[in-house]
Amino acid sequence: MLHVLLAKDLRRARRNPLPWLINLIVPLAMTALIGMVFGGHSDNGALGRIRFAVVDEDKSLLSDFLRGSANQNQGGKYLEPVFMEREDALREINANKISAVLIIPTNFMHNYLTAREPVSLELIKNPAESIHPAVLEELLGAVVTGMNAISRNFQSEFPDWQAGLEGKTDYHKVSQLIDRAGDKLKTAKKYIYPPLVSYEKEEPADESKSVESNSGTTNGISSTSGASKSASAKAGGSKSGSTDSVFAFLLVGLSAMFLLFIAGNAMSDLYRELRQRTFERYQTLRDSLVPFLASKAVFAVVMLLLCSGIMLGGGGLIFHIHWQQPLALMTLTAGYTCFAAALFALLVALMPDERRAAVLNNMAGMALGLVGGCAFPANQLPAFLRDHITPLMPSYWFVDTVRNLQFGGANVAWGLVALKLVLLSVVLLTLAAMLFRRKFKMGLRA
């Protein structure tokens, strides 16, 4: 029975493939869009080096210092400044070859040291990119904050510094200036070191060993020791840098959310069956509605699995995400797609009016996605939602388990979660069948 119903739907899909193609194209487009927005050209799944132009119109000692600091140490690892004239830089940004242009204007050093008028650095961002220019903007903000701090603390000595930098003073005075600056920094040391908040990355034991043996360092990125008052954020359990990527986190949530929308779309075939009276005709021949609904759900699940393959598999390829436990991910995804299909079968049964349901189904998908922590991390949701509602959401079961698998480690009860999702879908589908039966008996007409 089930295979006859499935074969019928397959034939229908083959003859009228547009709705199903849209179902497949939507996740493909979404993945491509996310890839484009977040810059899918990185080498290791992280942000990659940010290429930007520096236009030095000041040509002073200070601008030389700013130019030089851009690619020093850690900066050199993530930043790739190229130095050119304004016209060339604008040409490059228009050709989408650089992420931004930093312009150090004429008289920058002079105005900064004399404090006669406000100084500014100009940053032109590439509108075709979002993350890289934003990172540069934040970095520049940090530089400006630092320069403001220096300005406030050393304002009284700026005229002497300016004279020194312009070669209008003797070396004796310069050495006194350096000496005083050293004293001031020594006083400030206890306020700025150690920092109150630090970031510490933990490496797995075996991983640390391999790093030690290969590079001779004890901890690749660690910058602080654990001070008594410090709070540390930890990220661990991953094999490679790529899995730490924010994209793996985002992709799971967005995929879970879009799978809900696609499930709604796939199950809307039930509306067509109602409209065409074929569902009604089926009832004149068979007493049980379960096979009919189950065939729709199975068909939708196949479609959803294809879509999730595109989103998670394709997205993984684009962002170089190494899925930690592919089998668990696939099992969970299968369970989640079953749940999504059954949920929308129930929603069709609850709301057989196609026009009204179109809006409500989308809202239901959106609510389930948002409250389930698909779009935002669940711990950032309002307390009531986070503590009482979110844990009840099957979308949360799915995304939370997958994220834990990806970022948390091996001891995640994913099998239990997958089983819960499948059992829930059986309950939802049975409810849908009962509701349809009841509504038909009361005279349901599309």
Added chain:
Amino acid sequence: MSHLKIEHLSKTFGAIRAVDAVSFEVRPGEIYGLLGPNGAGKTTTISMISGLLKPDAGEVFVGGKPFWSNPQQAKRIMGVVPQELAIYEELSGRENLEFWGRMAGLSSSEARSRAVELLESLTLTDRAKDAVKTYSGGMKRRINLGCALLHRPKLLLLDEPTVGIDPQARLNILEFIRNLRASGTAILYTTHYLEEAETLCQRIGIIDHGRLLAEGTLSELQERLGGDRVFVLEADFKDASPDNWNGFHQRFRIIQKSERQLVVAAVGTRDSSECLKDLLNLPVRVENVTLKRPSLNDVFLQLTGRELRE
């Protein structure tokens, strides 16, 4: 034994009593016509018989057994042709037939061979592989009918199967239904076309506002109007009052009266010429008198006070 028997079937939707204590039966090899205007309760009655709707009261017996005691068994001997086309437009005619055959419980090979037979009977063999959406209205109706026949049902419920198709296609379908009846199938046929009920059905039930007003063969229904004669008088009846005409109600039964027309049937077995003479002597200036055999419309007119075509 009748294949279908319904007793005091009733259904209410809110304040509307869609079907009110309807009872009738359909025997093997019989076409029972349920005649009534749109909204009379025909489709609701068929929906209750086929199990799509649960009756509020009354009982449906299919093959002598109560429908709700074993719905699946009842559905096995029943074929339902809904008023709207209930077929997959993307599939071909043959695929539709085969699919509904499988749903009716046939094996794959049975469904295939039966589909071939039906396509031939419905004269659709040459279009069998084409998608139904490319068919004409009449062809779609034929496929819609064929989809209910794969499992050779003993009882066929046809809900206005000729609505919206051209006269030639209608004739084809009616001929096909006559052949089904000849093979012993019991057929319940709902329609609001008088001619179809008159020419196709062995027995007719007249339904209006959910109530079965009368039933019987065409001649039995005509007999209700006083045999085979109805007189149609044309005159100015605006101020006329038949109650004041001496002995008129003892000799004639009024079927319909309007400002310009009076339709009457003679009471008893008096000669037609004598009746005509009586009518011409009425205290109104009669412009025209027509003598005709009573139609189902006249029966409906007498039962409801309005024409079926209204």
